[in-house]
Amino acid sequence: MAAEIDEPVTPAGRLFLQPQIDQVINCAMASEHEIPLDSIKPEIQNSLLLVHPKFRSLMVRDSVGREYWRRTEVDVDRHLIFIHRRLSEDPSVSDEDAVNDYLADLSNSSPLPADKPLWEIHILVAHKSAVFRVHHALGDGVYLMAMLLSFCRRIDDPSQTPSIRGVDTSSFMPRRWTVPTLVKIVWFTVIYVLEIALRILWRRDRRTAVSGGDGVELWPRKLATARFRLDDMKTVKRAVPNSTINDVLFGILSSGISRYLNIRSSKALKEGERITGATMVNLRQQYLSSLKDHHASTQHGNRFGVILLPIYYHGHGLNPLDSVKRAKAMIDKKKLSLEALFTYVVSLLVTCFFGAKLTSIIDYRIFCNTTFTISNVAGPEEKMTLVGNVVKYIRATSSSLPHAITMHMVSYAGYADMQILVAKDVIPDPKVLAKCFEDALAEMKEAAESSCPKS
Secondary structure, three states, X not given: OHHHHEEEOXXXXXXXXXXXXXXXXXXXXXXXXXXXXXXXXXXXXXXXXXXXXXXXXXXXXXXXXXXXXXXOOOOHHHHEEEEOOOOOOOOOOOHHHHHHHHHHHHHHHOOOOOOOOOEEEEEEHHHOEEEEEEEHHHOOHHHHHHHHHOOEEEOOOOOOOOOOOOOOOOOOOOOOOOHHHHHHHHXXXXXXXXXXXXXXXXXXOXXXXXXXXXOHHHOOEEEEEEEEEHHHHHHHHHHOOOOOHHHHHHHHHHHHHHHHHHHHOOOOXXXXXXXXXXEEEEOOOOOHHHHHOHHHHHHOOOOEEEEEEEEEOOOOOOXXXXXXXXHHHHHHHXXXXXXXXXXXXXXXXXXHHHOHHHHHHHHHHHHHOOOEEEEEEEOOOOOEEEOOEEEEEEEXXXXXXXXXXXXXXXXXXXXXXXXXXXXXXXXOOHHHHHHHHHHHHHHHHHHHHHHOOOO
């Protein structure tokens, strides 16, 4: 019986429970009208949230400190937090800014209580918004997005929950294993694994106006949103043959951060100066539709590898599309390596044999020696409703990391919203940084339309 009740936390889940890497995902959904408060509790009770075991379990530790999930009765009232007042006394503060400020405060000052399952829902009544807080130990962004959507309904068919595309498990894995490809796989894997080892030991990015470091995860945060039209990103994608939305995103990051550094830095950086980001690559083999089967829930959770993704500083005068071409060349090489799989396996082995504490120290070193974190999660392509109200946007961020800048992008209904969480003592003006990203895409779109005029 005990074996059925106490399920060991996965190695990746144990990592996210370590103090240095403790991560809570905070996702905000805003509706067009006031949320009917009397409908929220029944909606939760009828959702997939209370079907999956981890959302009905306490995280407990045994006598030697090993973590387990223990089934418990869920008191939904303890997981619902209603805030009726406006979050700011200043009437000029918009609802979006107020919600962003709330998320920024949560990111480094509000851990989830351990005496109940590790999730909460905050209803910001005056701002017509709901904030879903879920510990990263329960699952990665793709998995948790599917759980979040179990609360929502399609506008065209309210009996159905929204759907998103299945996870492309091969996006960072080689597709064809020819001899030349195998040689490239070995070469790029060795190079990139060596680079990660050097990052763990001593190598770090040159300090800039956006650099973080040891202890920065404890500093106060600000949050701003950069909003992109997916059609604009697709226009740029079509102008660069065989490119992807991720290639365009990294082109935007390269151009936008360069713009911001040109504004902030008292002295110019060298042309081509490298600025390195870290991202988690999903390695799951299932599609999101399988989440409807609660018997398959143990196949989900966290399955990812960490890879390093560099961008390069450039001054004025560069063709905007060159940033996308450079990003595509870099990401194509990453796709030909086993870097993500290698880091996943090594992290698994280190955690199993030496404990999650050592794994967290290694990951913390990688974060300290790089400059930013970036993630990109796909949401529904069509608009949906939350307890009967049309959802205006979905935005996500997470607990603070040693990086001074952490970016999480979620797409929904034709737009991609990127939450830019910054250490405000390092980056006091995140809205300026967000504008730099938006301007970068606008410039790329203009260049793309000029290079490919409509017939």
